[in-house]
Amino acid sequence: MGITAHPQRRTVVTGGLAATAALLTGCSSAAGTPQVTQVGAAGATATPSASASTGPSTPAGAFTRLMEGNRRWVKGALLHPDQDPRRREAVAEEQKPYAVVLSCIDSRVPPELVFDTGIGDLFVIRTGGQVVAPVVTGSVEYGPVTAGTPLIVVLGHQRCGAIKAAYKALHDRTTLPGNLQAIADSLRTAYAATLKQKTDDPVDTMIRVHARQTAAALRSNTSLAPLAKQGGLAVVSAYYSLDTGRVDVLNGAPATGR
8 A cells, every 4th residue: 555645734745755655655554453451560551552543643742652651761660562462463554653763873772662662653763873864854754744743853862972973083183984974974063063162071062962953954844844834743852861761852842731
């Protein structure tokens, strides 16, 4: 079955992007699934998942769901929702994730665990230092444009090795080996902005600056900006602490009404 843009968002999809989406089969919309109840730490019970489409459909709802999951991760009270065979079978034909997470390849920052999510809940894109290029941007666009995914999170993290290496190379005017230099080149704007700030930890500052800049670029993206303007999409920049497991929002969080 081919992909079509989310019904409420078709008007913002360009002809070329819609044609491309139509070629990507079996990767959007919701599939029915039996109700699943799962038990986490200390006997906590996850919210039953009646179907693949029962995830949040608004930016605020998706943001709240992610942050609740992160609080469970920090406390060690994981529910491990949507992680059993019935869920796997339910989303085998179609999916409707409620968030896109753009994060680093770092082995210590797995988004599905950090936000205590399961199969079919997230689109996850991981690159060194969460740097972007056209193919990465296209991957981020995929969920909001073709499946109506209402939230994008750009997740930087503490002690990012890729950004540390890029900072040192740019500071020392040296070249990183192989294609690693492409990561450093992609971070020049963040590096320049970091130099303007007085900070005791320029690498950590650069991590935060880069996350903010990346989120801002996505908000102004030709395909995503109309969705954000209509209120159907939020693009959040955030920072993950390796020490505590906590995700702190840098900017862009949607109003949750709480």
